[in-house]
Amino acid sequence: MAPPQWRRPSSRATLARRTEGDLAGDSDKAGAEAPADSSEAGAQAPADSRGAGGQAPADSRPSNPSAARRSAASLHEFRPSESQLTGTVLGGRYKVHGYLTRGATARVYLAEDLQDNASVAIKMLSSESIKEHELTPRMRREAEALRGIDHPNVIRVLDTGETQSGVPYLVLEALPGETLGDYLRRQGTPPFELALTLMRQAAQGLCAAHRAGVVHRDVKPDNFVLLGPIGEPYGLKLIDFGMAKLSTGAGSGTHSILGTVEYMAPEQILMEKVDARTDVYSLGVVMFRLFTGHLPFDTDAPADLLRHQLFSSVPPPSWLEDDLDRRLERMILTATRKNPDNRYPDMQLLLDDLDAMVGVSASEVSERPPPVAPDSYAPSTERGAEALGILAQKFGRYAQPSVAPPRSSAPAAAPEAGEAPDESRAQKP
Structure with a gap:
């Protein structure tokens, strides 16, 4: 099995450097929602993108959820297609106007709240998924997770219900928009200042989730929806809490790996405590992609991807980006260390460094030498150790059994920040 290969892009754009102080577009601006595979609320995006559902900003949220819907986008901003549910009134209140998009397990419809005369998005398990017993509790867990979070960078659930045949659904505020993943696939990396703004808001939303005792477990570009005109966003919202882990202990109820492998931490892959x-x-991997235009591990082979993670x-x-600010690089490399004890201890400290980076605080970007050496992942459970041992055996000399190998013996281990990589092992296009 070949060692990891780092691929440079054929052309490398120089990042624009900050020349002013604070950035516009803080967390009082919010996004919308619906990633390609998470089936959130869709809106006015191209046919192959996933549209929007979102929430009112926290500081303007009335105590009455009905009033919160009054700021929703009007129906004419969306382009739903006909569906068998068109014309159906759910819960005696939500009239379905058409189909917006679908994900792996759910479909999203545009509906009108007849009580408040506002547009909403209905997220409903698909007919195929309703047969999978674990998905109904997952949707309920998503609603529970969202109800505990009140933040302008996190999607809010407005209502829940079931159809007459017992199919559960979520009611989300519908907002036009596209996902960060859609933006990256269409336009590539955003301008440097915009990227910093978006990552600050992403960290703020995740901080709010963590304060509420919720670990998202599927942080990726397709789970952030941008607010603003297509191609000119000014903010975002975190969406799709279907895989979230609540502090109450409610989990997925499955022994399957949950998440998206390209963005998964080692403990997720081994199904250990998160x-x-x-x-x-995961946010560190998102930052890597946002500022370089590439994932850290560029491979289409699932086994190789697991090995690299x-x-x-x-x-x-x-x-990949010669002019990338070394402070930002330090943040990304700290966030993506294999041993959780070597990463930022919590999202707030990563946010503090982002604030320092953009100049909204007087602090300097922190330097965090890894307290545990080497930076490798050691399983905390017998099941995790067994899984890692099996994978290490499969990966041969590029992995050691039971624990991840030291940096010196890891497959094509990344050099420290500022050190030139061994380009004899790198495949360039």
């Missing part, structure tokens, strides 16, 4: 540091890792250090982003 906490806020798991989301820190478990055993390979993330390469320095500056190898």
Whole structure:
């Protein structure tokens, strides 16, 4: 099996450097929702994108959820298609106007709240998914998680219900928009200042979730929806809490790996205990992609991707973007360390560094040498150790059994920030 290969893009754009102080577009601006595979509320996006559902800003949220819907987008801002549910009134209140989009397990419809004369998005399990017993509790868990979070960078659920045949659904405020994933696939990396603004808001939303005792477990570009004109966003919202872990102990009820492998921390892959540091890792991978235009591990082979996430250090982003601010690189590499004890202890500290980066605080971006050396993942459960041992055996000499190998023996281990990588092992296009 070949060692990891870091691929440079064929052309590398120079990042614009900040020349002013504070950035516009803080967390009082919010996004919408619906990733390609999470089936959130869709809206006015191209046919292959996933539209929007969102929430009112926290500081303007009335105590009455009905009043919160009055700020929703009007129906004419959406382009639903006909569906068998068109014309159906759910719960005696929500008239379905058409189908918006679908994900792996759910469909999203545009509806009108007849009581408040406002547009809403209905997220409903698909007919195929309703047969999978674990998905109904997952949707209920999503509603429970969202009800405990009040923040302008997190989607809010407005209501829940069931159809006459017992199919559960969520009612979300519908907002036009596209996902960050849609933006990246269409336009590539955003301007530097915009990227910083978006990542600050992403960290703020995740901080709010963690304060409410919720670990998202599926942080990725397709689970952030942008607010503003297509191609010109000014904010975002975190969406799709279907895989969330609540502090009450409510989990997925499954032994399947939950999440998206490209953004998953080692403890997720091994199905071990997750906490806020798991989301820190995933957001670090999102930041890597946002500022370089590439994922840290560029492979289409699922086995290789698992191997890299478990055993390979993330390469320095500056190898792809020569002019990337070394403070930002330090943040990304700290967030994506394999050992959770070597990452930021919580999302707030990552947010503090982002605030320092953009100049909204007088602090300096922190330097956090890893307290545990080498930076490798050691399983905390017998099941995790067994799984890692099996994977290490499969990966041969590029992994060690039971624990991830030291940096010196890891497959094509990434050099420390500022150190040139061994380009004899790198495949360039």
